[in-house]
Amino acid sequence: MMEKIMEKEEEQTSAKKTKPMTMIQALRSAMDVMLERDSNVVVFGQDVGYFGGVFRCTEGLQQKYGTSRVFDTPISEGGIVGAAIGMGAYGLRPVVEIQFADYFYPACDQIVSEAARLRYRSAGQFISPLTIRMPCGGGIYGGQTHSQSPEAMFTHMCGVRTVMPSNPYDAKGLLISCIENDDPVIFLEPKRLYNGPFDGHHDKPVVPWSKHPMGEVPEGYYTVPLDSASIFCAGSDLTVLTYGTMVFVSEAAAKESGVDAEIIDLRSIWPLDLATIVASVKKTGRCVIVHEATRTSGFGAELTALVQEHCFYNLEAPIERVTGWDTPYPHAQEWAYFPGPGRIAAAFKRTMEA
Amino acid sequence: MKPKQAKSGSVNQTPPLHLHVPEPTGRPGQATDFSYLHLSPAGAVKRPPIDVLPTDTSDLTFALIRVLDEKGNAVGPWAPDLDQQTMRFGLRAMMKTRTFDSRMVIAQRQKKMSFYMQSLGEEAIGCAHAMALEDGDMCFPTYRQQSLLMVRDVSLVDMICQLLSNARDPLKGRQLPVMYSVREAGFFSISGNLATQFIQAVGWGMASAIKGDTKIASAWIGDGATAEADFDTGLTFAHVYRAPVILNVVNNQWAISTFQTIAGGEDTTFAARGVGCGIASLRVDGNDFLAVYAASKWAADRARNNLGPTLIEWVTYRAGPHSTSDDPTKYRPADDWACFPLADPITRLKDHLIKIGAWSEKEHEETQKELEAEIIAAQKEAELYGTLSSGYAPSPAEMFDDVYKDLPEHLRLQRQQLGI
Numbered sequence: 016m017m018e019k020i021m022e023k024e025e026e027q028t029s030a031k032k033t034k035p036m037t038m039i040q041a042l043r044s045a046m047d048v049m050l051e052r053d054s055n056v057v058v059f060g061q062d063v064g065y066f067g068g069v070f071r072c073t074e075g076l077q078q079k080y081g082t083s084r085v086f087d088t089p090i091s092e093g094g095i096v097g098a099a100i101g102m103g104a105y106g107l108r109p110v111v112e113i114q115f116a117d118y119f120y121p122a123c124d125q126i127v128s129e130a131a132r133l134r135y136r137s138a139g140q141f142i143s144p145l146t147i148r149m150p151c152g153g154g155i156y157g158g159q160t161h162s163q164s165p166e167a168m169f170t171h172m173c174g175v176r177t178v179m180p181s182n183p184y185d186a187k188g189l190l191i192s193c194i195e196n197d198d199p200v201i202f203l204e205p206k207r208l209y210n211g212p213f214d215g216h217h218d219k220p221v222v223p224w225s226k227h228p229m230g231e232v233p234e235g236y237y238t239v240p241l242d243s244a245s246i247f248c249a250g251s252d253l254t255v256l257t258y259g260t261m262v263f264v265s266e267a268a269a270k271e272s273g274v275d276a277e278i279i280d281l282r283s284i285w286p287l288d289l290a291t292i293v294a295s296v297k298k299t300g301r302c303v304i305v306h307e308a309t310r311t312s313g314f315g316a317e318l319t320a321l322v323q324e325h326c327f328y329n330l331e332a333p334i335e336r337v338t339g340w341d342t343p344y345p346h347a348q349e350w351a352y353f354p355g356p357g358r359i360a361a362a363f364k365r366t367m368e369a
Numbered sequence: 370m371k372p373k374q375a376k377s378g379s380v381n382q383t384p385p386l387h388l389h390v391p392e393p394t395g396r397p398g399q400a401t402d403f404s405y406l407h408l409s410p411a412g413a414v415k416r417p418p419i420d421v422l423p424t425d426t427s428d429l430t431f432a433l434i435r436v437l438d439e440k441g442n443a444v445g446p447w448a449p450d451l452d453q454q455t456m457r458f459g460l461r462a463m464m465k466t467r468t469f470d471s472r473m474v475i476a477q478r479q480k481k482m483s484f485y486m487q488s489l490g491e492e493a494i495g496c497a498h499a500m501a502l503e504d505g506d507m508c509f510p511t512y513r514q515q516s517l518l519m520v521r522d523v524s525l526v527d528m529i530c531q532l533l534s535n536a537r538d539p540l541k542g543r544q545l546p547v548m549y550s551v552r553e554a555g556f557f558s559i560s561g562n563l564a565t566q567f568i569q570a571v572g573w574g575m576a577s578a579i580k581g582d583t584k585i586a587s588a589w590i591g592d593g594a595t596a597e598a599d600f601d602t603g604l605t606f607a608h609v610y611r612a613p614v615i616l617n618v619v620n621n622q623w624a625i626s627t628f629q630t631i632a633g634g635e636d637t638t639f640a641a642r643g644v645g646c647g648i649a650s651l652r653v654d655g656n657d658f659l660a661v662y663a664a665s666k667w668a669a670d671r672a673r674n675n676l677g678p679t680l681i682e683w684v685t686y687r688a689g690p691h692s693t694s695d696d697p698t699k700y701r702p703a704d705d706w707a708c709f710p711l712a713d714p715i716t717r718l719k720d721h722l723i724k725i726g727a728w729s730e731k732e733h734e735e736t737q738k739e740l741e742a743e744i745i746a747a748q749k750e751a752e753l754y755g756t757l758s759s760g761y762a763p764s765p766a767e768m769f770d771d772v773y774k775d776l777p778e779h780l781r782l783q784r785q786q787l788g789i
Binding site: 124125 | 507509539540541543544548550551552557558560562565567568569570571572573574575576577578579580586598599602603605606609771772773774777778779
């Protein structure tokens, strides 16, 4: 009993003690904390073992927890997820990495037909408590195979959760929540935010997370709840519904256009915190949806439908969507594709003038 | 077929290319030529030690391990040391599987269930295999391994309630009939998507190894589904991590209407694929209960002793239609099974037991009657809870449960819209 109380106190102290972390360090810290706390947590994927991942998110974890808990896998996304499903059925909590979200397609059958439906089809006899991490989004000259934002594909599958943090604090707290959650979770990491908040002005030097309050991260265990959006900044002119990289780009657009925007960072894309969205749009009467993914059948379409369904009589202007174009993510023309602050500010202006 | 050789030198003289599309050796109205099976006599194939190098099993993948000869004797190095009681139990389990299947096919014709898949002719594989495993081991089956359940202490009433999709269906009406899930019997939820379970079984075995457990996994796939990527992925992962898993390929010659050569079985064997991946592999007479038991035990011992995976191709024949929606007389000779050289697994074990004085025609008949009575009684009880045609289906409200662990807001709203 005494030990438990002491442990708890220690936990609270370490949860309170913070230090500046990049999103990469915050994600690594989340996996470190969970590997330490729960012997059923295992971490694997391509290059994640000895090397520590191409983005270094798992650096040092194999050294600390051994090769049977943190290890490399063959280049086979279907195999990584399929094996993780078997491990989950056994009772483990696998945290796997798909090296780029652009590479999840070979794992599609295992995610859609298996992980997402295992609890349902077995009436709860077997579950898939997997966390599938994958870096997403562009802005790093990754071309069409290292830049995609496929979140809408996951939200269309019933039975998986889709989460995307926008900063180190949320990244760690959400990843811990996902690992502890008994549902399969797609954890999308906006790679343009790994090292600093990016406002969309790609020609300016990178601002490191150490200079941003959201880069201040507790060292120990804490969680950020799933299914809960955060009001990134309060405002009264219009509501911005966004997530991931576009949170800071929207903030820059608001500053530059002088619009008092209420920016909602969805964090959990699906299931969604609809109450926060509806309350905000009812208050502002205007809504702009911003995401980096392609436009048609993107998650913005679902958000648009939900907002009109729940807030139609409060709307003062048509709902705007600012998104990537319906083209593959180009390489050299990356910044013409990217929905930067200029395009977002123009949408704000149209919405305010409507 | 050898391509015609081009005459010396000139490219112009090369014959036009042609696409090779394999054909079965028998179509309706013909007699199938089963010589493609390349059978070995019973007792003729070596039995290596369990720590054999995978490459040293190469010859076994082109031979056929058999124990029961045509006279009903158990012969050769693979003959297992099984007591008579165990063999009688095995025979009874095979008879139970077949009797259950035939009753359920009738129930489907009576529209009490939407669909059924029988395992006629393949009963030895699941029965003997399950008997070679231990409690706690986990099978990742396909839809034709109901025989695995007949060996375990699984309630027939529960199984039939699943088939009838009634109010007592353990899977709450969510799955097609036969897509059972029986965790406590070491029977993983059947997907319906093919091959996906193969790599999952490998993952389950890896988990057991990660935890320092003693349990092993058993993966199942048919000849047709070996063409899916998950099969090869499973082999790669099983080899890389030396996973404690048995990789079973049930080659029953037919994937709905496509012959096993369309899945890649022509001029090679499915067992041979394993050796190429660095996995010890066997090709076994799947209609020989004793051979199935012996090979399964050999593979299980390897897995349990950290010696890694074993791939076993079970050569058998899908005697019935693919499912109740299929008519095999459209694509293969109607009397094919009667001519299949590996014969009927039940008859073969029965003959052996009679030969060694452990069974009689009278006991066989009595057992058959007992099983029929047991299954009819279970069916009657299950039907009390409803059939697909009589109503008493699971509540539509339950349709929204188990999508997530907890019911999210959007599903609560949708359930409300349904008016429940």
